[in-house]
Amino acid sequence: MKALITGISGFAGSHLAEYLLSRGDVEVIGTFRSPGRLESLGTLLQNAQLVNCELTDAESVNRLIRQTQPDLIFHLAAQSFVPTSLHSPADTLVNNLVGQLNMLEAVRHLEVDCKIQIACSSEEYGMVYPNETPIKESNPFRPLNPYAVSKIAQDFLGYQYHQSYGLNIVRTRAFHHTGPRREECYVTSNFAKQIALIEEGLQSPNVYVGNLSAIRDFTDVRDIVRAYWLSLESGVPGEVYNISSGTSITIEEMLQTLLSKANVHVDIHVDQKRLRPSDVDIVLGDSSLFRSVTGWAPEISFEQSMEDLLNYWRGVIQQQKLAGGDRG
Numbered sequence: 001m002k003a004l005i006t007g008i009s010g011f012a013g014s015h016l017a018e019y020l021l022s023r024g025d026v027e028v029i030g031t032f033r034s035p036g037r038l039e040s041l042g043t044l045l046q047n048a049q050l051v052n053c054e055l056t057d058a059e060s061v062n063r064l065i066r067q068t069q070p071d072l073i074f075h076l077a078a079q080s081f082v083p084t085s086l087h088s089p090a091d092t093l094v095n096n097l098v099g100q101l102n103m104l105e106a107v108r109h110l111e112v113d114c115k116i117q118i119a120c121s122s123e124e125y126g127m128v129y130p131n132e133t134p135i136k137e138s139n140p141f142r143p144l145n146p147y148a149v150s151k152i153a154q155d156f157l158g159y160q161y162h163q164s165y166g167l168n169i170v171r172t173r174a175f176h177h178t179g180p181r182r183e184e185c186y187v188t189s190n191f192a193k194q195i196a197l198i199e200e201g202l203q204s205p206n207v208y209v210g211n212l213s214a215i216r217d218f219t220d221v222r223d224i225v226r227a228y229w230l231s232l233e234s235g236v237p238g239e240v241y242n243i244s245s246g247t248s249i250t251i252e253e254m255l256q257t258l259l260s261k262a263n264v265h266v267d268i269h270v271d272q273k274r275l276r277p278s279d280v281d282i283v284l285g286d287s288s289l290f291r292s293v294t295g296w297a298p299e300i301s302f303e304q305s306m307e308d309l310l311n312y313w314r315g316v317i318q319q320q321k322l323a324g325g326d327r328g
């Protein structure tokens, strides 16, 4: 069986590739855009076929689908950082929507018989009133940033291509995910990196933060990518599924969890530049539909996830120190 992952060098993409390669029964092909990100993964993807492909270019995507003829497509490639979408809304909308459109059009015109998973997001729900939690798939969308709007468009485009052309599409709405290799712009990774730098004496003992009162539903990325696989194994085409832990904590509690694993004392400072013009206050998901259809449940605890993330940054910083020493 051949699986194509768009955005294989990204956070979820690289973990999904690792999972599929470890199964031994899947040939993995992946698209990437940034060679730098790929290099940082070392030999992790050495058994995958890697294709440098700009998804907003229809001709390139057509060639990719024609040449690879995948049985499964995991469509993960996206601009997924909320503040970037606020600064560059057009870029986010074009990348996320046109990239997917090109992929669906290629599958439709080439008549490739494949199952497609579309990575949508809990950000689509946006503003949620406390009495509307836990969030079900039927909750209203009240998006608070262009990234959320782009994900609603991707979600509905997937629905429409299933309804209009019978494409075998399953949509997943993942809630916040984290774990080793999370890009440092996201909150868990950003705080973990700052703590690891402080431990090494490379940052003064001050952790800079934004809005600590936001509430998020965290799942480890390794559980999320297993869910993506299950979504194509047992998900119903045309359906949409929330993927979430079903528990939530404040960002402040998340920071305290990381600090409880650190061997330093720090002061916490709010950095005004980290505050957003509008932030989603509360995210708590109901993934009972997905669990009942696939049997999925998270296996990695939040504590473990934070431990692994902190150790990941400790490792990166050690490597950088060694590399710096080599040069000296």
Ligand SMILES: C[C@H]1O[C@H](OP(=O)(O)OP(=O)(O)OC[C@H]2O[C@@H](n3cnc4c(=O)[nH]c(N)nc43)[C@H](O)[C@@H]2O)[C@@H](O)[C@@H](O)C1=O
Pocket (backbone or CB within 6 Å): 080, 081, 082, 120, 121, 122, 123, 174, 175, 176, 177, 185, 186, 187, 188, 190, 208, 209, 210, 211, 212, 214, 215, 216, 251, 274, 276, 279, 280
């Ligand atoms: C499901 C969804 O999940 C993610 O979206 P996000 O929730 O915006 O992720 P984040 O890690 O940037 O922020 C989480 C919360 O943490 C607050 N916060 C406080 N202090 C800092 C801070 O210093 N940095 C950041 N980044 N956030 C901070 C921030 O204001 C927000 O309330 C993406 O994967 C997205 O692609 C996606 O689909």
